[in-house]
Amino acid sequence: MDSEKKIVLVVGGAGYIGSHVVKALRDAGKSPVVFDNMSSGLQENLLPGIPFIKGDTQFPEQLASAMKGVDSIIHMAALKAAGESMTEPEKYAENNISGTINLLNAATAAKVKYFVFSSSAAVYGEPQYLPLDESHPTTPINFYGHTKLAIENLLHWYSQLKGLRFSSLRYFNAAGYDVDGELNGLEHKPNNLLPIVLETIVGRREKVEVFGTDYDTRDGSCIRDYIHVSDLADAHLKALDYLKHENQDLVINLGTSKGLSVLEIIQIAREVSGQEFNYTLGHAVPVIRLLFWQKLNWPQNCSAGDQNTVMRTHSAGNNSAGLSAEFVVFRSPNHQTHLIIIPIEQLCVFIF
Numbered sequence: 001m002d003s004e005k006k007i008v009l010v011v012g013g014a015g016y017i018g019s020h021v022v023k024a025l026r027d028a029g030k031s032p033v034v035f036d037n038m039s040s041g042l043q044e045n046l047l048p049g050i051p052f053i054k055g056d057t058q059f060p061e062q063l064a065s066a067m068k069g070v071d072s073i074i075h076m077a078a079l080k081a082a083g084e085s086m087t088e089p090e091k092y093a094e095n096n097i098s099g100t101i102n103l104l105n106a107a108t109a110a111k112v113k114y115f116v117f118s119s120s121a122a123v124y125g126e127p128q129y130l131p132l133d134e135s136h137p138t139t140p141i142n143f144y145g146h147t148k149l150a151i152e153n154l155l156h157w158y159s160q161l162k163g164l165r166f167s168s169l170r171y172f173n174a175a176g177y178d179v180d181g182e183l184n185g186l187e188h189k190p191n192n193l194l195p196i197v198l199e200t201i202v203g204r205r206e207k208v209e210v211f212g213t214d215y216d217t218r219d220g221s222c223i224r225d226y227i228h229v230s231d232l233a234d235a236h237l238k239a240l241d242y243l244k245h246e247n248q249d250l251v252i253n254l255g256t257s258k259g260l261s262v263l264e265i266i267q268i269a270r271e272v273s274g275q276e277f278n279y280t281l282g283h284a285v286p287v288i289r290l291l292f293w294q295k296l297n298w299p300q301n302c303s304a305g306d307q308n309t310v311m312r313t314h315s316a317g318n319n320s321a322g323l324s325a326e327f328v329v330f331r332s333p334n335h336q337t338h339l340i341i342i343p344i345e346q347l348c349v350f351i352f
């Protein structure tokens with residue numbers, strides 16, 4: 001019977017954000033079950049006592065058997081490297097889009113009622129105005145962003161045609177780790193600024209490379225909005241409550257409204273850790289140069305000669321138009337949301 005269904009299936013629940021969502025669900029007395037193929041999920045992210053199904057959204061039969069007793073789904077399983085999505089779109093189409101179609105079909109066949117989706121600010125592309133709100137045009141500039149938008153479009157149709165209530169959460173940059181220290185699964189080979197800074201502090205890297213110092217920002221370096229992962233996790237629970245109580249769909253940005261520049265992050269990291277460390281200043285590398293490098297293997301001495309650099313410089317390029325302002329959490333007039341994001345203080349960002 002429907003009333004007996006109470007499981008929240010967290011697809012991608014062994015990942016960075018997913019594990020924090022599972023913890024928040026458990027702490028709120030809910031019944032999470034993790035479904036993950038462990039492609040980037042970590043064993044140490046699996047909390048004791050929480051059921052785990054090793055499965056892949058590519059396989060409909062695995063999804064079908066995971067739906068028993070499921071009332072709601074939080075879908076976080078994706079490949080998420082914007083740079084890689086431009087060179088290997090097939091992988092992203094299959095994993096992100098086809099995998100989600102399988103998941104939606106399994107969910108609606110099993111009469112699951114609520115679906116929360118990890119979308120991304122990448123759906124917007126180059127900002128046409130700031131701050132970004134949910135009415136901003138969605139014209140992604142990388143294939144990863146396209147996969148998120150394609151899934152959002154599918155969700156609108158499944159909502160209309162199959163009655164699946166959905167919430168799409170457009171995250172900005174997730175940062176930080178569990179403040180209680182219960183979750184310790186550090187990302188392997190991270191490509192984001194904060195873990196790179198932290199790895200430099202502990203000596204795993206020689207230096208932090210700052211790409212771009214002449215942007216129109218308060219100190220010339222790139223400003224981004226970082227939201228603490230525990231706040232993000234909390235937002236998923238609130239989104240589920242919203243779907244249940246308001247019985248309408250919800251598309252919303254999740255950020256903090258406190259943009260931090262690269263140089264500010266470096267300064268805070270020095271203060272918090274009490275450690276000096278090396279960083280170098282350089283120009284932002286435009287994406288077009290990377291494409292030259294990838295297609296023509298030119299110029300051969302390009303510093304963008306490894307995938308890490310491709311990723312970093314690509315994201316620096318992506319943000320070139322959005323550097324002069326801070327992103328804010330917006331409440332869309334069309335989606336009367338009551339989500340309130342309370343940012344954890346900046347220092348939490350630096351807790352391992």
Ligand SMILES: NC(=O)c1ccc[n+]([C@@H]2O[C@H](COP(=O)([O-])OP(=O)(O)OC[C@H]3O[C@@H](n4cnc5c(N)ncnc54)[C@H](O)[C@@H]3O)[C@@H](O)[C@H]2O)c1
Binds near residue numbers: 040055099120
């Ligand atoms: N980290 C960020 O700043 C950020 C920003 C915007 C959006 N997002 C989105 O949030 C979600 C979670 O991101 P994350 O940073 O925790 O990434 P992550 O890589 O740590 O987590 C993704 C999880 O999904 C699993 N997974 C991937 N493909 C799967 C498949 N086909 N079947 C089953 N499991 C699969 C992985 O093993 C992993 O555990 C992703 O959808 C990502 O696109 C993240």
